[in-house]
């Protein structure tokens with residue numbers, strides 16, 4: 489335990505930087521992409537309607553590309569509805585890839601280049617601006633500086649090296665369980681939307697497609713149509729598949745009370761985790777009041793994670809990711825005795841995506857764009873845990889990297 493603690497301390501700076509930035513992150517839509525040619529550099533300006541977090545890096549294979557990856561972003565450029573356009577100077581073309589593990593803009597370059605500078609700017613006339621200046625460099629320099637962001641330590645690394653709870657995965661098997669279905673509608677439709685079963689299924693299918701698009705996951709659905717499936721059968725599907733993760737999607741109801749809103753993540757095995765957390769915090773030296781509470785929680789969770797704690801580790805990752813894009817009803821670990829979470833053999837979470845009894849939530853939950861945002865958050869959490877299975881590129885989400893930045897208000 490001593491080694492874990494000391495290692496945690498050395499990691500603090502990197503993680504705190506990554507996590508504190510994330511706490512203020514908002515989801516934005518890209519509304520314009522512009523270019524400026526200068527004698528010795530080319531400026532790329534990406535306009536968004538909200539401040540966004542981004543990471544810019546160069547890739548050399550199969551062609552020179554600049555990748556600008558966003559934590560959350562949609563595409564809303566009226567003049568370019570297809571999400572692609574032409575560049576100027578060394579930028580041949582660009583396209584928006586919404587189906588990557590994180591939304592990204594990919595610029596194809598006609599010559600070797602390097603990112604000179606990247607930063608965010610407050611709105612002037614238009615929206616928030618993400619600015620990336622690139623300059624031409626030699627082939628050799630390009631080869632040296634391109635590649636996925638230099639990997640330091642990810643959540644996976646820490647869990648793998650220090651806690652030993654990393655999944656043994658060649659291909660991670662993810663079971664997606666859209667709650668209810670068929671004769672069981674779940675929470676009743678309100679405000680002109682669908683029943684809970686419909687919302688759950690729509691979200692589940694989006695998550696399935698996001699995972700399948702990577703080619704690195706085996707995705708199993710407990711249902712992919714409007715049919716009724718017994719709870720025991722849902723759990724059985726995960727057990728038989730020897731799934732690495734079981735994620736059950738639901739929408740909450742607060743009866744006649746339209747007040748409660750926001751998402752909640754439940755995981756099994758809370759009691760043990762809660763006891764350990766309390767003890768760790770009491771023992772003291774990990775808790776730093778200057779550190780965001782979220783980081784403390786993550787650190788404690790990581791250090792305490794073990795085979796039984798995998799649900800909780802994933803739940804925390806999911807909570808963090810969802811908190812970037814949506815309101816959380818309870819931003820803390822929640823204990824649950826849902827039938828789908830009682831099977832101890834599969835790390836399991838139950839994701840209540842919001843309240844159908846709240847007008848705003850109901851509208852969000854029935855909006856395909858919002859469904860996608862929410863599922864991209866789930867995807868990011870899955871990638872943070874399993875992204876390295878099947879020789880995947882490490883998820884850049886938790887990598888503290890100098891090239892990243894966040895536009896400010």
Ligand SMILES: [Zn+2]
Nearest residue numbers: 667674738739
């Ligand atoms: Zn439900």
